[in-house]
Amino acid sequence: MQITKVDQLRDVVQRQVRDVEITDVHTHLYAENFGDLLLWGVDELLTYHYLIAEFFRYSDMEYEAFFQLTKKEQADRIWQALFVERSPVSEAQRGVLTVFKELGLDVSSRDLNAYREYVGSFSTAEYIDRVLEVSRVKEVVMTNDPFDDQERQIWETAGNKDSRFKGVLRVDPLLNSYPEACGTLQAWGYEVTPDLDTHSVREIRRFLTEWAQRMDALYLAVSLPPTFVVPEHSMRSRIVEECVLPVCRELNIPFAMMIGVKKRVNYKLELAGDSVGKADIRVLEYLCSTYPDNKFLVTMLARENQHELAVTARKFRNLFVFGCWWFLNNPSIIEETTRVRLELLGLSFAPQHSDARVLDQLVYKWNHSRSIIADVLTEKYTDLFQTGWRPTEAEIRRDVEALFGGNFWTFLRK
Ligand code: FIX
Numbered sequence: 069m070q071i072t073k074v075d076q077l078r079d080v081v082q083r084q085v086r087d088v089e090i091t092d093v094h095t096h097l098y099a100e101n102f103g104d105l106l107l108w109g110v111d112e113l114l115t116y117h118y119l120i121a122e123f124f125r126y127s128d129m130e131y132e133a134f135f136q137l138t139k140k141e142q143a144d145r146i147w148q149a150l151f152v153e154r155s156p157v158s159e160a161q162r163g164v165l166t167v168f169k170e171l172g173l174d175v176s177s178r179d180l181n182a183y184r185e186y187v188g189s190f191s192t193a194e195y196i197d198r199v200l201e202v203s204r205v206k207e208v209v210m211t212n213d214p215f216d217d218q219e220r221q222i223w224e225t226a227g228n229k230d231s232r233f234k235g236v237l238r239v240d241p242l243l244n245s246y247p248e249a250c251g252t253l254q255a256w257g258y259e260v261t262p263d264l265d266t267h268s269v270r271e272i273r274r275f276l277t278e279w280a281q282r283m284d285a286l287y288l289a290v291s292l293p294p295t296f297v298v299p300e301h302s303m304r305s306r307i308v309e310e311c312v313l314p315v316c317r318e319l320n321i322p323f324a325m326m327i328g329v330k331k332r333v334n335y336k337l338e339l340a341g342d343s344v345g346k347a348d349i350r351v352l353e354y355l356c357s358t359y360p361d362n363k364f365l366v367t368m369l370a371r372e373n374q375h376e377l378a379v380t381a382r383k384f385r386n387l388f389v390f391g392c393w394w395f396l397n398n399p400s401i402i403e404e405t406t407r408v409r410l411e412l413l414g415l416s417f418a419p420q421h422s423d424a425r426v427l428d429q430l431v432y433k434w435n436h437s438r439s440i441i442a443d444v445l446t447e448k449y450t451d452l453f454q455t456g457w458r459p460t461e462a463e464i465r466r467d468v469e470a471l472f473g474g475n476f477w478t479f480l481r482k
């Protein structure tokens with residue numbers, strides 16, 4: 069039934085965005101059978117590397133001394149500095165409170181131990197169910213690293229036991245530090261050499277194929293520095309063109325590039341020490357035009373790359389843009405980026421992923437993003453309404469389902 073009053077639009081869009089069940093296309097979460105690789109609970113939430121970086125804005129504590137504390141001791145110090153001594157106005161700080169609110173806890177009590185007690189009353193399996201229910205996330209796409217000894221052993225034995233969690237083959241060591249990865253691959257029985265001879269190319273393709281199949285990987289992924297260039301005379305460039313892309317074509321899975329990370333600009337901050345740099349969009353123009361039979365999933369970390377990334381996606385239908393990644397996952401930039409993408413790409417992208425490292429974060433990352441994306445969408449449907457166009461609720465549901473997962477699955481099945 070057509071919507072005939074403009075003031076009905078907001079309610080319809082808000083309802084559809086609120087209720088849509090989401091495929092979260094990139095996270096660092098794991099199914100329960102991956103054991104303590106899956107992080108969850110109040111102390112993990114408070115020691116998220118985003119909050120550690122924000123803690124050190126105020127603390128003169130030695131980095132090493134902080135990281136030698138227990139997780140609870142770290143969490144207590146972060147709570148004191150970022151929530152007790154100051155108002156928690158940052159996105160990551162507010163997110164912690166949104167989790168407590170959406171779980172039905174009394175945020176006004178500020179009783180951290182009560183929050184710990186409530187969340188601690190769940191088993192892992194119960195909490196996974198609870199968080200997926202509250203966040204309305206139906207599929208969680210993991211980041212699976214065969215170079216992680218603990219994770220590799222799980223894949224070589226039980227594998228993934230929960231169909232709500234989807235595998236992804238992540239290959240940063242192979243692409244970003246081949247000399248070290250070469251020795252590791254040799255130890256696993258792959259006949260590779262540091263000079264990447266013809267046999268090595270075949271063996272790396274075998275490694276990628278075997279692990280992508282073992283993981284039933286939805287895509288093959290890597291995070292890349294702002295200096296990432298293909299083609300160039302480098303091992304990374306050769307492995308991308310001679311190994312990764314042929315395997316992705318053969319398996320018909322996308323190559324996912326997350327571009328713009330400057331690793332460990334402050335190494336003492338560990339995971340919190342990574343930063344951002346503007347990348348060269350010409351790499352995407354080259355890859356998408358040179359390899360039309362490959363599919364590229366791309367998110368870029370620099371705000372300055374967002375407009376040209378959307379324009380590039382207009383040029384290449386084998387390029388699928390997703391998410392407001394990391395330092396972009398803030399209301400001001402989600403709003404701006406989603407508006408630019410809707411205006412340039414229509415509905416042909418995925419506006420968000422959570423990048424959640426702690427299970428509980430699904431609750432706040434999606435609660436916050438749903439609200440912002442719904443507001444931008446309402447504005448766009450209102451613009452349509454002003455032309456005389458009369459959308460139906462079913463059409464708005466169709467569009468919202470596409471944005472929050474449908475487009476991703478359609479791109480995978482192409
Ligand atoms: O490379 C990645 O997948 C990044 O998302 C992570 O390395 C980063 O630490 C993160 O979790 C950002 O949100």
Ligand code: ZN
Pocket residue numbers: 094095096211423
């Ligand atoms: Zn990530």
